[in-house]
Amino acid sequence: MIKKLLLIIINFFLILVIMENYKEYQRLNFLDEEYLKEKDKINKEIFLLKEIAINLEKFRLFFEPIYLEEIKKLARKSEIFKNGTYPMLINNLDYLAVKPKKNDLTVFSNFRMFLTEKEKEQKNKLNNLEINYKKLKDKRKEKIYWQNIIITCGLIAFFLVNIFFPFKNKKEKIFNNYLSLLELLKIVKEKNDKYLEKITNWENKIKEFKKSGENLGTSQDLKDIDNYRKNFAYCLLNLQLGLLQKDHLLINKYFTKFQQMKEKILNFLIQNKSQYLNNYFKESEEMINGFKEDLINLKKIIGEIKNYEIKK
Amino acid sequence: MGKSNFLICEIGEVELALSIYGIKEILWDVKVYPLPQVSEYIIGILADDKKLAVVIDLVKFFGISEENKEKILLKFKTEEILVFLAVKDVKEIIEVKEEEIYPCPPMFSSLIPNYYISSLIKKEERFIPIIDIAKILAHEEIKPYTMISK
Numbered sequence: 001m002i003k004k005l006l007l008i009i010i011n012f013f014l015i016l017v018i019m020e021n022y023k024e025y026q027r028l029n030f031l032d033e034e035y036l037k038e039k040d041k042i043n044k045e046i047f048l049l050k051e052i053a054i055n056l057e058k059f060r061l062f063f064e065p066i067y068l069e070e071i072k073k074l075a076r077k078s079e080i081f082k083n084g085t086y087p088m089l090i091n092n093l094d095y096l097a098v099k100p101k102k103n104d105l106t107v108f109s110n111f112r113m114f115l116t117e118k119e120k121e122q123k124n125k126l127n128n129l130e131i132n133y134k135k136l137k138d139k140r141k142e143k144i145y146w147q148n149i150i151i152t153c154g155l156i157a158f159f160l161v162n163i164f165f166p167f168k169n170k171k172e173k174i175f176n177n178y179l180s181l182l183e184l185l186k187i188v189k190e191k192n193d194k195y196l197e198k199i200t201n202w203e204n205k206i207k208e209f210k211k212s213g214e215n216l217g218t219s220q221d222l223k224d225i226d227n228y229r230k231n232f233a234y235c236l237l238n239l240q241l242g243l244l245q246k247d248h249l250l251i252n253k254y255f256t257k258f259q260q261m262k263e264k265i266l267n268f269l270i271q272n273k274s275q276y277l278n279n280y281f282k283e284s285e286e287m288i289n290g291f292k293e294d295l296i297n298l299k300k301i302i303g304e305i306k307n308y309e310i311k312k
Numbered sequence: 313m314g315k316s317n318f319l320i321c322e323i324g325e326v327e328l329a330l331s332i333y334g335i336k337e338i339l340w341d342v343k344v345y346p347l348p349q350v351s352e353y354i355i356g357i358l359a360d361d362k363k364l365a366v367v368i369d370l371v372k373f374f375g376i377s378e379e380n381k382e383k384i385l386l387k388f389k390t391e392e393i394l395v396f397l398a399v400k401d402v403k404e405i406i407e408v409k410e411e412e413i414y415p416c417p418p419m420f421s422s423l424i425p426n427y428y429i430s431s432l433i434k435k436e437e438r439f440i441p442i443i444d445i446a447k448i449l450a451h452e453e454i455k456p457y458t459m460i461s462k
Contacts, residue, residue, distance in 0.1 A: 230340060231341075241319075241336075245332065245336075
């Protein structure tokens with residue numbers, strides 16, 4: 001549950017950042033395009049102004065109408081000359097062309113001043129454009145850089161969640177649903193079948209010793225063994241019944257009993273071993289130890305199921 | 313493919329299967345308090361969650377001779393019914409596939425009347441009759457005692 005929630009949050013966050021990151025890249029490309037367009041425009045204006053200045057100088061020197069026409073042609077291409085204030089300058093040149101007054105330098109001087117001023121203006125504009133472009137580009141790049149870091153961290157977090165909370169770990173798989181609990185019960189049952197078989201062996205051995213006339217074990221012992229075995233088996237059946245009917249009260253009740261029973265049986269068997277069956281089990285020392293280990297494992301499994309059931 | 317779970321019990325030397333539906337618990341080592349002047353199938357009374365319920369002896373019900381006095385009780389509870397069914401032993405809970413259930417042939421058992429056998433489980437080499445608990449509880453001598461006490 002925690003893992004799912006974490007993954008949902010990480011994925012949601014990652015998707016948002018990736019979308020923003022993509023948009024930012026698009027904005028950056030657009031910024032480049034806009035900058036280049038504007039730069040070209042300004043450069044073109046500067047070029048036109050320079051060309052007009054050259055032609056103006058030629059016109060001043062030679063008074064050839066061809067230069068005047070060239071100035072007019074260039075002025076038509078320029079955005080600056082579209083402004084209503086400046087056609088006057090052209091008109092003045094026209095006037096000079098009709099009545100050449102070589103000494104009328106004011107017209108040329110005004111025109112030249114205007115061209116210089118405009119060129120300076122355009123150069124400033126270009127300079128500002130470059131500064132602004134760089135600033136904006138740096139800002140966008142920084143944003144993209146941080147977004148990339150966040151995406152990388154998100155992906156690392158995603159992998160870490162998978163490593164530390166693996167989905168398919170056996171325990172989680174077992175506790176994943178009710179059917180798996182039955183699977184677990186099968187394991188418990190298998191262990192207990194083995195366990196019951198051992199108890200029966202002990203019982204039979206005691207019976208054999210009794211038959212052979214040796215004073216090993218009393219009737220009370222046999223009765224006890226039988227009782228323990230019965231209790232154990234019925235506890236297990238009730239557990240199975242509880243799991244099949246999803247009766248948590250029944251499950252909890254018999255888990256407790258089950259654990260108590262195990263302890264009792266183990267103590268009884270160990271006691272019996274020392275009292276009556278020393279010789280018989282001399283070579284089977286490992287059996288009791290293995291048995292004890294089985295019980296401890298079983299206890300763990302049952303504890304886990306119990307905790308799981310309580311949490312549920 | 314349907315699967316059902318059955319409780320395999322012993323009454324005398326006879327093995328029978330009961331559907332786990334309605335069986336809420338298996339009890340052993342419990343003291344049953346005898347009731348006077350009731351049907352011979354009812355061997356006593358038992359308290360469950362502050363409610364009293366009768367104990368029906370299936371061994372006696374099917375007329376099987378039984379020396380062992382020890383009884384294992386099955387708590388059978390539905391919304392309206394609460395009874396304990398006494399059997400000699402409960403062996404296991406088995407999962408039975410649909411194809412392992414057969415109709416009961418006439419005169420299958422000389423001990424259990426066919427009327428109470430709903431069908432037959434054939435598992436490996438075993439043939440186990442499935443007992444219809446509802447029919448037992450509907451028996452005229454038992455029915456008056458099966459309702460949950462208020």
